[in-house]
Amino acid sequence: MTGYDEIIFPFSPSNKKNRAKNTRMPTYPKSGSAYYHSPMRFRNILLPILLFALVYAFFPSDAPMAQSRTGEVLAGGKKGLYRLASKGKDISSSLIWDIGSVDAIIPSPEGWYLLGSKGVVFSHDLLSFEIRSTGLPTKTLKAFNNGIFELLKEQIEIKSLAFDPASPNRLAVNTATEVWYSEDSGLRWINLGCPSPIQGIKAVGFGPWQGGDRHVIWASHAIKGLFVKDMDVYDAKGPTGWIPASAGLPRIIGSNSEEVSGFALLPSTKTEGLPSRWNFIAGLSFLGR
Structure with missing residues (x-):
């Protein structure tokens, strides 16, 4: 699979019954290697690296010939987004989006989000794609092309x-x-600033905080640890209001706390097939937990 930056098994956002029926949650040992927040402290548990796991499921039911294919995956690379299919020992690929590079693929109940050279790109069916980066920060480059300097x-x-x-529809x-x-799936963006005057934000996620059912925004900083921001608090839609939340994380020499490389939510209990409570997972960079 060389040449692809991100590979993921697509699923059908619109077909919740098939997705629940055909997706199995693994069983984890009771102690060991990641940290989850439930509800006010981090606990040490053994967990495979979920943040980098492939997501198994089906293509959307309205995609051409999708229902007859069982060995297909999505792969992102410098040239765009590929659809891969395997038949026996043969693997075929087709480039289904070529407007920019794809560094990450994030499946959601609404469709698929792509991160890459075009910022945020969304597709609900893998047939049409929409750039949703309006309002996100850009940089200006001076390029020398055919003897002329151009601003790009x-x-x-x-x-x-x-x-x-x-x-x-809530994204971060x-x-x-x-x-x-x-609050509208990336059609409009609000700048929440940085929780620290030092640059180095690693990742963001949504998760519970202080035992509540509502999900706040979590941000991981490479040096300063974890921060939370509750968007339901008055005047929270701005650069202020970040609250430090690193208590319980291990410390490493020369830093306030271990670096959190990413987040994930796992359902803890279900009501009528839908998660009613969640465990919040924080993956660590250096301690391998």
């Missing part, structure tokens, strides 16, 4: 994207210096 605008790299599973993304928030 490029998207500043988006490090991570997260959606709120309780309300999938981050660059190295800022966190951005959307």
Whole structure:
């Protein structure tokens, strides 16, 4: 699979019955290697690296010939988004989006989000694609082309994207210096600033805090640890209001706390097939937990 930056098994956002029926949650040992927040402290548990696991499921039911294929995956690379299919020992690939590079693929109940050179791209069916980076930060480059200097605008790299599973239209993304928030699936973005004057934001996520059922925005900083921001608090839609939340994380020499490289939510209890409570997972960079 060389040449692909991100590989993921697609699933059908619109077919919740098939997705629940054909997706099995693994069973984890009781102690060991990641940290989850439930509800006010981090606990040590053994967990495979879920943040990098492949997501198994089906293509959307309205995609051409999708229902007859069982060995297909999505793969992102410098040239765009590929659809891969395997038949026996043969693997075929087709480039289904070629407007920019794809560094990450995030499936959601609404569709698929792509991160890459175009910032945030969304597709609900893998047939049509929409760039949803309007309002996100850009940089201006001076390029020398055919003896002439030109000014080119490029998207500043988006490090991570997260959606709120309780309300999938709520998104959060981050660059190295800022966190951005959307309440309409990326059509409009609000700048939430940086929880620290030092750049180094690693990842964002949605998760519970202080035992509540509502999901707040979590941000991980490479040096300063974890921060939370509750968007339901008055005047929270701005660069202020970040609250430190690193208590319980291990410390490493020369730093306030271990670096959190990413987040994930796992359902803890279910009501009528839908998660009613969640465990919040924080993956660590250096201690291998």
